[in-house]
Amino acid sequence: MASKLLSALLNYQGQDSAHPYTLLIGIGVIFAIALIVRLRNPLNSIPGPFWARWTPFWLTYYASNGNMHRKMIETHKRYGSLVRTGPNEISVSNPQALKVIYGQQIPPVVVIPVPTLNWDCAKFFEARIGAGNNFRKSDWYSVWQGVRKWDLFGERNEEIHRAQRKLVSQIYSLSNMKKLEPYVNSAVSVFVEKLATQSHAPIHMNKWTQLFAFDVIGEITFSKRFGFMESGNDDGAFSMIENSLRSAAWVGYVPWVYWTNLRLSPIIGSHLAVTARQGRLLAFAAKAIAERKERGSEHEDILSQFFSVQQEKPEFNDMSITSMVASNIFAGSDSTGASISSLLFYVCKNPDSKKQLVDEIDAVAKAQNIQRGEVFSLETANGMPYLQACMWEALRCFPAVGMNLGRVVPPSGVEIDGQYIPGGTVVGANAWVVHQDKKTFGEDADKFRPERWMEDSERVGDMKRGFFSFGGGSRLCIGRNIGWLEMSKVVPTLLHTFDMELPDPDLELIEHAWSFVKIENFRVTLKPRGKLAAN
């Protein structure tokens, strides 16, 4: 083909018979211009995998095969702190860059004094929410939002996002957690009871923490669990969400596929599972809201608080409420379920950590006369430094989100790690990569070692500044207090109630990073440590 084109070009003398070659020459010129533009691209000096320079398929491939989180770590090890991961996309590993990209405002000395390493973490996070900056979310997020007017997670217009988030932020605030705590208690009690019926035979803890986290969202949002723990079954909700997350993970890198599918869907139907987020999941949320309205409730659950906001601000309409409820379900269950599982896994895998944690739990239980099966209060958990350190460490070693959180560089461009990056480039960091930074987290950053959060307070300050599991800046996870609340309660309660062992001490987790990182194979045996108290 190339030789034919060459000989055609050489033989071309302007005759009419050479007309077909004019087209080829045109194509060649366009190709050459594209090549020159590509070769002159200032991003070319940033190293990266060959295919990633030319097409988005490197990203789509690893996003769809579920290995993005590990691949990003490996790629940064190979190429350095800035990696070209797409024709217009750069991945950043340096924790110092989080401030530039995500605009989180971190007061210079938010060092939580040890041993007050406790719920103050929430205050620390409050301090991290800056007014944001002008790095808007990348087009990867557009497929999450679709054409919906309200989607806190997917919204790419920072001004709209700010106004929307302001309407609901109080409901997710630390001070509001006290109102939600009793509803979490009832879910933890059911969890303990269900697990007690399954002791001695290995159980899939990753599935059970997911059922639990889902039911908590039901309980705190509508005052009604979905009943997943009771039935031990998720009614197909998990696969609907998983397929949607899995699809969004790769389609986001080629958003035109999504928009083309959407436009053609009246004719060809929808062939992308991500659309379930804008269809089936919203319908699921709308049904749960309708049922809760009919049932009524005395509880000050999240829904009743949404209704109160609506009375004052009618622009927070029914569609917005449905979208927020769907976000709670979509963003709040798998993330927290996986975080609880990973913590329990790391603790079971590291006998020294497990001993320290269980000793702390037992000592506190004895001092406060907490019975087996009784749910630990948030206040009690806050006063347990080793538990808090385990939570930070588990979230560091196993961030629930496995993707880069892409942001678009504003027109003025930006300098990161001494490299100029032009406006319009997508830059992003992945918590899995950032948390491996040895300068920040220590030479043993690849190990689970909770003690690192209880040592040198200056180092702890740096680590907290580089902690990225909840994202950062104006887009910091709005549900982090809920996730933290659940972990704070369920972990000590379970470890006080059961002896938890890995049937296979050499177990390595099988993970899939389909937007959230999902665990497949965390099996444990549970042995009751005494008689359960009646809660």
Ligand code: HEM
């Ligand atoms: C341990 C548990 C959790 C983890 C690790 C986690 C992680 C994250 C991360 C990394 C982001 C930022 C995404 C981005 O910038 O693209 C985020 C955003 C978000 N999360 Fe969470 N999340 C957790 C629990 C929850 C819970 C329990 C809820 C709701 C009940 C929730 C709701 C949301 C929402 C609505 C957003 C979008 C916020 C915005 O853009 O303003 N998350 N989460």
